Amino acid sequence: MSASKTYRAAQLSAKAERLATTHLKNVEIGKRSIRLYVSPAPVNFAERRSVLRALEQYGPVEFFKLMPGQGSAFISLMKESEAAAKAVCSSPVNITVPSSCKEPRSAVKVDGLKPRFEKQPSQPSNPEDTKFVIEITESPAYNHNGSSSSFLARVWPDFVTENRTLASTTLRQSLPNSIAAKGLSHWAIDFGKETTMDSRKIDRVQTRNWIPTKIKTPPREPVPRAVGEWERRRMQHRRQSEQETRTTSEDQDT
Known part of the structure; x- marks a missing residue:
């Protein structure tokens, strides 16, 4: 087999391997993908957060998003397929959301460069609570690639959570103890600290690894004398x- 045919065969083999890996990954993600329908539709952050907290009872949640144009439908991606199956089997789920937040709030007062945190009493709560019904179904056909391509739509990378700045430390101590505090505490993130390789460069590196170390150029056929003249x-x-x-x-x- 010539060098060109060997190189072509290596390319086809690498492409087939990538397609098989992508297919297996999509199948695995499909087992963890679920869709939620909430009735009545949650209208504020506290109600949507309560839906997420109810879902977290079955296991860690990697992705949770309100469907565009649908106020009562959510798409979620569980960390484990067993947790997704357990959530689907438990459907429908009934939750109760208080009309006002009962958690104490914090006030931040800056004295020079040292912030001081003072607890403030919460406002009296309304005895009327809102009840929601959550129906959970499987959603293996949902495409999570577009949603997970952004850093803002997935779990914070390690270099973000390990970055301790004055702003992040202040927000972490001043924000209420809720699901939003962990994400809101990371402010002015520098994504340039994490070096990522271009996808096209990755393909070139993988292709280069398949090329034999020594490739001899096939000799050119001599041109007939009559044609040259x-x-x-x-x-x-x-x-x-x-x-x-x-x-x-x-x-x-x-």
Whole structure:
């Protein structure tokens, strides 16, 4: 087998391997993908947060998003397929959301560079609570690639959570103890600290690894003498024609 055929076969093998890996990954993600329908539709952050907390009772949640244009439908991706199956089997789920937050709030007062945190009493709660019914179904066909391509739509990377700045420390201590505090405490994130390789560069590196270390260029076939003589005469005739055309144009200008 020649070097070119070996290189082509290696490319096809690598492509088939990538397609198989992508297919297995999509199947695995489909087992963890679920869809939630909430009745009545949650209208504020506290109600949507309560839906997420109810879902977290079955296991860690990697992705939770309100479906665009649908106020009562959510798409979620559990960390484990067993947790997703357990949530589907438990459907429907009934939850109760208080009309006001009963958690104490914090106030931040800055004295120079040292912030001080003071607890404030919460407002009296309304005895009327809101009840919601959550229906959970499987959603293996949902495409999570577009949603997970952004850093803002998935779990914070390690270099973000380990970055301790004055702003993140202040927000972490001042925000209420809720599901939103962990994400809101990371402020002004520098994604440039995490070096990522371009996808096209990854393909080039993988392809380079498949190339044999020594590839000999196949020898060129000799050109027949008759063909070479014909090509030489054709080029000579073209140069003569160009010279005659140039001379004619100069005579006309004079």
